[in-house]
Amino acid sequence: MRHKFKGAIMAAIMFCMSYGVTHAEPMKLVYDGTAHTYDLPPISLSINNTPVQTTIMPPIQLGERVLVPTREVFEPMGLAVEWRASENKVYVYDQTSLLVLEVNGAEAFVNGEMKPLDMPPKIINEKLMIPIRFISEQLGFKVNWQGDIRSISIEKPLPTPTEELPDPDENTVSEPQPMPDFENSLSHVVYQYETSTLILDKPAGLSAGNILVTDLYRDRKLIIDLQGNYSQFFNGGSLTGRQGKIKNAAIDNTNGTKLVIDTFTVSAVNLYEQDNKIHIQFVKPSEKYEKIVVLDAGHGGEDSGTVGGGIKEKDINLVFTTDIYNLFINDPNIKVYMTRETDFKPSLADRVALANEVGADLFICMHNNSINKPEINGTETFYFASSVQGQYFAKLVQAGIVQNLNMTDRKAKADTGYYVLKNTKMPAALIEVGFLSSEIDRQKLTQPDFSPRLADIIYNATLTYFENYQSLN
Ligand SMILES: [Zn+2]
Incomplete structure (x- = not known):
């Protein structure tokens, strides 16, 4: 009896103790x-x-x-x-x-x-x-x-053996996740699939600041040049992905150490150091860049486009587009891609795919015109009929060219037929700068200052467009 009583007191004390948690100092x-x-x-x-x-x-x-x-x-x-x-x-x-x-x-x-x-x-x-x-x-x-x-x-539950079938009664909150779909045997490189990041151990001498990234975006390929010989450290292996960002990664030690990465879609790279490791993260370009412009020089390769007075449209399109590109490439606020930089012919689907993959904000397509009436001349700019923003941009470009380059105004025009206007997911304009079939236009287009001035007009129209387009929604 006595013992029982004692026990009860003890229990009461324990009970009080557990409740007697003191209030902390107010924080x-x-x-x-x-x-x-x-x-x-x-x-x-x-x-x-x-x-x-x-x-x-x-x-x-x-x-x-x-x-x-x-x-x-x-x-x-x-x-x-x-x-x-x-x-x-x-x-x-x-x-x-x-x-x-x-x-x-x-x-x-x-x-x-x-x-x-x-x-x-x-x-x-x-x-x-x-x-x-x-x-x-x-x-x-x-x-x-x-x-x-x-x-x-x-x-944290212990990992269950893989042979064991999941118990249907034990439906826990989280569903079983499929394992990441890749294989990696690269030496000193971990692939963090969820964040699309390669994490490199750091050999002596290597720092993120020295790494040079070459973006061969049309080939969906990136060359990560470590700018040094680290062949003892990164000495082999490969990575194969079946989905996600990286399709293939390999180490190339032929002339200094490089990582050669093939991606499924055009990717941008975030490069940084963390916890004494180099992180190379692959992201969609629109996740990295505030504004993206894709420039498209019409025709190319075996496709000359129209020809007039000895001028091939594919060549003059490329001259114009390259001058525009050179303005954008120096603008830190706008990322620019080109569907071609040389004389080859991307398919229309390739051109559209590039713009859609990078998540471009604007697609600018450069062409020149032709007609069997030599007296016809001037500039016309097309936009996709339902695109208010495309219309706004096309009108800016059209007005700029007509006013500053003394071209006949053939207006900004709605269209639904052009493949690139129809299939790009962003506002777009297709500029027919002049008629190669017109002697008057050929004279103007081939003046040495024409292309740089045209580039200025289109670049400035783009800046104006980016400043104002949000208010158009
Ligand atoms: Zn054309």
């Missing part, structure tokens, strides 16, 4: 642009039954949700955590999962799907804090919250 938390006083009792955290003390910030309860410092909690669980300040987003990933959460965003990207978030990540006291339950559950971890003792524990 001042700054988030969402305001200072808040936070005086909830501390929350204890454990991962796989091991207590975890976060140092940069304690777990913080906001409403019904607990936010934790991202790296300190998720990196020990084998996840990579990457904060991208320019995007205001945090990337959390491992071999099979990728989560992207935006600070104060209402939705999260989870393995290709957008899912609603009841508590978004927040910057609290300048530290990135993310909702522990949401992330954990999406990654297939078990989360257990014990409100009475203010304890949160996460359990």
Whole structure:
């Protein structure tokens, strides 16, 4: 009897202790642009039954949700955590999962799907804090919250043997993810498939700043020149992808060390160092560049276009387009691509594919005209009939040429027939600068200052267009 009584007292004391969690000193938390006083009792955290003390910030309860410092909690669980300040987003990933959460965003990207978030990540006291339950559950971890003792524990399940069929009763929150579809045996190079990033170990002497990237975009090929001989270090292997960004990657040590990358679609490269490794990330050009222009010199190769007075249209188209290109290539705010730089003939489909793949903002197609009436001359500019923005740009170009180059005004015209206007997904203009069948036009077009002045007009029309086009929607 006596013993039982003692036990009851002990139980009562234990009970009181567990409730007697002292209130911490009130903290001042700054988030969402305001200072808040936070005086909830501390929350204890454990991962796989091991207590975890976060140092940069304690777990913080906001409403019904607990936010934790991202790296300190998720990196020990084998996840990579990457904060991208320019995007205001945090990337959390491992071999099979990728989560992207935006600070104060209402939705999260989870393995290709957008899912609603009841508590978004927040910057609290300048530290990135993310909702522990949401992330954990999406990654297939078990989360257990014990409100009475203010304890949160996460359990990362052990990997199940691959032969074992999934138990239909155990439908966990996260669906099984297909394994990334690539094989990589490159020495000292890891392919992080989810972010399309090659991560290179750094041999002595190599730095991201010295690497030279050559973009052979029409071939969907990039040459990453490490500008040195690292053949002892990067000594072989290959990477083959069946989907994603990279189709093939190989190391070429014939004359210094280069990575030769074939991509499925035209890709841009983000090159940086992180944690003493070189990161080479492949992205869609429109993800990297604010504005993109694709220039298309009509005809080429065996296709001369029209011919008049000894001038082949394909040649003069290329002269004009190259002068325009040279203005854009010096503009750091606009990325420019050309469907051809020399005398060959890309198919119409190739021209359109380039513009669509890079996610161009504007497609400019250069041609010259011909008719069997030599008295007809002048400039005309075509746009796709339903494109208000294309019309605006075409009118800017047309007006500029007529006013500044003394060309007869044959107007900006709506059209639905031109393949390139019809199949490009962005506003586009096709400029028929002059008539090679007209002696008057040939005289004008072949003046030495004509092409540079034409280039100026088209470049300036593009700048004006980019400044104003948003108001046209
Ligand atoms: Zn033509």
